[in-house]
Amino acid sequence: MRYLPLTESDRREMLAKIGARSVDELFRDVPQSARLGAKVAGLPDHLGELEVERAFQAYAAKNVSPSAAPFFIGAGAYRHHVPSTVDYMIQRGEFLTSYTPYQPEITQGTLQYLFEFQTQIALLTAMEVANASMYDGSTGAAEAVLMANRITRREKALISGGLHPQYRRVIETTARWEGFHAVAHKPDVDGREELISAIDKETSCVVVQNPGFFGHVRDFSKLAEACHAAGALLIVVVTEVVSLGLIKPPGEIGADIVVCEGQSIGNGLGFGGPYVGLFATREKYVRQMPGRLCGETVDADGKRGFVLTLSTREQHIRREKATSNICTNAGLCALAFTVHLTLLGEAGFRRLAELNHAKAAQLADKLAAVPGVQLLNDSFFNEFTVRLPKLAAPVVEALAGRRILAGLPASRLIADDPSVANLLLLAATEMSTDHGMDALVAGLKEVL
Numbered sequence: 001m002r003y004l005p006l007t008e009s010d011r012r013e014m015l016a017k018i019g020a021r022s023v024d025e026l027f028r029d030v031p032q033s034a035r036l037g038a039k040v041a042g043l044p045d046h047l048g049e050l051e052v053e054r055a056f057q058a059y060a061a062k063n064v065s066p067s068a069a070p071f072f073i074g075a076g077a078y079r080h081h082v083p084s085t086v087d088y089m090i091q092r093g094e095f096l097t098s099y100t101p102y103q104p105e106i107t108q109g110t111l112q113y114l115f116e117f118q119t120q121i122a123l124l125t126a127m128e129v130a131n132a133s134m135y136d137g138s139t140g141a142a143e144a145v146l147m148a149n150r151i152t153r154r155e156k157a158l159i160s161g162g163l164h165p166q167y168r169r170v171i172e173t174t175a176r177w178e179g180f181h182a183v184a185h186k187p188d189v190d191g192r193e194e195l196i197s198a199i200d201k202e203t204s205c206v207v208v209q210n211p212g213f214f215g216h217v218r219d220f221s222k223l224a225e226a227c228h229a230a231g232a233l234l235i236v237v238v239t240e241v242v243s244l245g246l247i248k249p250p251g252e253i254g255a256d257i258v259v260c261e262g263q264s265i266g267n268g269l270g271f272g273g274p275y276v277g278l279f280a281t282r283e284k285y286v287r288q289m290p291g292r293l294c295g296e297t298v299d300a301d302g303k304r305g306f307v308l309t310l311s312t313r314e315q316h317i318r319r320e321k322a323t324s325n326i327c328t329n330a331g332l333c334a335l336a337f338t339v340h341l342t343l344l345g346e347a348g349f350r351r352l353a354e355l356n357h358a359k360a361a362q363l364a365d366k367l368a369a370v371p372g373v374q375l376l377n378d379s380f381f382n383e384f385t386v387r388l389p390k391l392a393a394p395v396v397e398a399l400a401g402r403r404i405l406a407g408l409p410a411s412r413l414i415a416d417d418p419s420v421a422n423l424l425l426l427a428a429t430e431m432s433t434d435h436g437m438d439a440l441v442a443g444l445k446e447v448l
Contacts, residue, residue: 064403066269070436072363074383074427075213075408076137076164076239077272078264080352081431082340086266089339090332100328101294104307110331111306115294117338124244125258126251127280131291133334134277134326137261138167141207141237142174143290143324144257144279145182148205148233150288150323155180156202158195161188162212164239165413171207180204187414189376189385189423191216196226203230205257209237210247214410214425215377215384217247224254233257241265241278242429243381245353257281266340267333276333286310290324352430356382359428366441367426372448376423383427385410389448392424398447404440 006014011023020026027035047055066079073079090096094109101107101114114132121130134140145157157175159168159182168184175182185193191214195206206227211217220234227234236250238260250258260278263269267276281289287310295309311323319325344352360382368375372389388395392409399406407426414420428437 064400064405066405069403069405070433070439071405071431072407072426072428072436072440073405074240075413075425076166076261077269077275078240078242078382078427078429079269079431080242080264080429082266082268082336083343085343086336086339090336095332095335098331100331101308104305108306111294111308113335113338114292114329114331115296115306116342117334118294120338120341121260121278121280124241124249125238125255125260125278125280126249127255127258128251128283129286129289129293130278130280131289131293131329133262133329133331134259134279134291135330136263136273136275136277137237137239137259138164138170138277139326140259140261140277140279141167141235142171143326144235144259145171145180145205145207146174146178146324147257147281147285147288147290148235149180151285152204152231152233154202154204154232156200157182157204158198158206159184160195160206160208160212161185161193162191162214162216162218163207163209163237164213167209167237167239187214187410187417187420188212188216189214189420191218191377191379195223199226199230199232201230203227203232205233205235207235207237209239210250211238211240211243211381211383213239214423215380217243217379217381219248219253220255221253224256227256228254235259238278240381240383240427242349242353242356245349245351246357247381251280256285262333262337266336266338274330274333276330276337288323290326292327292329353381355430356428359430359432360384363426363428363432363437363440366437367444370441370444370448373444382429383425386424386426388422388424391421393421395444395447396424399440399443402443402446404443406440406444 071079098110101110104111118130118132149155172182191212208220224234233256234254235257236255241260241262242264258280262276262278279291292308293310294306297305297307299305360380364375364384367373367386374387376387377384393411396406396409407424410420410423410425
């Protein structure tokens with residue numbers, strides 16, 4: 001009875017206490033038209049624990065697991081090795097059960113690891129200040145645009161065609177309800193998109209991604225200069241944070257706000273979550289930064305201590321007047337990130353990035369030799385795009401039937417553009433093996 005603690009007599013007593021005759025009365029405000037008139041077809045009645053385990057094992061068996069098949073899917077979620085130490089640490093009771101650190105006198109441990117996390121993010125991105133994490137990269141990107149609007153007092157965001165389509169849609173959804181304009185460029189398939197000419201006096205910010213959605217690595221230094229000359233901000237999004245081990249960090253190319261998805265470090269794929277958004281900016285903009293910020297101080301005895309600073313809980317409950325309505329953070333995922341990155345160290349992180357790029361280069365060479373397959377990238381980190389001689393989606397499905405997870409058809413995320421129908425995005429990480437690459441190549445030859 002771990003999750004169903006109430007007996008029938010408990011329920012009767014509770015209903016009597018509030019003056020309800022039945023559980024159904026609790027739902028009387030729900031229109032009859034919105035209620036189910038009968039049981040859901042195919043949904044079984046309650047089962048015993050053993051039966052439930054067997055049922056879900058059968059469901060799970062229908063999936064092709066990344067750990068049991070060659071895996072080349074990326075597009076914002078990457079399969080990396082997570083050391084067992086990470087899971088051990090985050091499952092300690094004092095970490096797993098701790099809640100928000102509002103009372104510094106009893107949450108020094110939580111505040112300290114969040115402070116260390118912020119320090120790591122600032123170093124990785126070459127920015128001056130970072131917050132204690134966001135929900136994920138996509139919502140962090142939308143918050144970055146809102147922040148830029150507040151700073152510039154403008155309401156038009158230019159969105160690069162190299163930005164992840166799901167990130168773009170989150171920004172567009174936010175724009176719809178927050179009342180600003182999100183102007184999205186067409187997909188930047190070749191990595192040569194020109195954005196400077198589109199900047200005008202109404203532009204609040206330009207949102208780019210590096211490496212881009214199609215894998216291209218670019219230097220946005222000139223774009224940053226153009227943004228600043230026009231009074232706009234440059235927001236750089238990074239969906240594969242391991243790339244910061246090799247690529248020039250956003251802070252060094254003039255970014256004003258940096259948003260990353262931190263899943264690659266310490267956090268497994270998890271069928272889409274939970275993930276952890278990384279958010280960093282310039283110190284002069286810190287008071288407009290969303291989320292929480294942990295700071296270092298001293299106590300009454302002069303001992304080093306940590307507190308939430310510049311932002312109080314009350315700030316976030318002011319509805320439309322709040323800096324941000326995200327008033328929490330992905331604490332446990334942030335801790336996993338910090339533990340993993342600490343285990344790697346600077347040299348280990350760089351080596352991990354080098355290994356990722358080498359694996360991707362190896363895979364690109366193998367695929368470029370397949371008749372009919374065209375590599376579109378002249379630069380990439382651990383992900384790139386190929387053009388197939390036929391529609392990519394059926395090819396991926398056919399390979400999945402051979403237990404090969406061959407990447408992501410671009411059409412799955414850009415359904416309204418027929419020009420991307422033959423494009424396939426593939427990612428290789430340190431988890432990719434020679435055997436897996438050879439299986440992909442052989443399977444692709446058969447399917448094509």
